[in-house]
Amino acid sequence: MLFAVAALGIALFAVTLWCAVTVLRTEDLPRWRRFFPLVCLLASAAASALRAVDIPGPAAAVAFPLNLAALVVATSEMRAARRRRAASARG
Numbered sequence: 001m002l003f004a005v006a007a008l009g010i011a012l013f014a015v016t017l018w019c020a021v022t023v024l025r026t027e028d029l030p031r032w033r034r035f036f037p038l039v040c041l042l043a044s045a046a047a048s049a050l051r052a053v054d055i056p057g058p059a060a061a062v063a064f065p066l067n068l069a070a071l072v073v074a075t076s077e078m079r080a081a082r083r084r085r086a087a088s089a090r091g
């Protein structure tokens with residue numbers, strides 16, 4: 001069971017990192033919108049690292065919501081960029 005939870009966490013981190021880097025490479029966004037998913041991901045990694053120094057409170061309260069926010073923002077930015085490209089190609 002522990003292996004499955006660890007694999008799910010690693011997969012979620014990898015997908016979020018891929019989405020954040022994809023948004024970072026989008027050139028038609030303002031700089032703060034390109035970096036926002038990556039900043040959320042790095043902040044969640046820093047909060048998770050607090051578990052290593054025996055401070056689990058902030059990690060439990062902040063890490064997963066920041067990961068989820070990074071994933072949601074990155075996927076919405078990717079979808080919006082795809083819609084903008086399709087609209088510019090049509091007309």
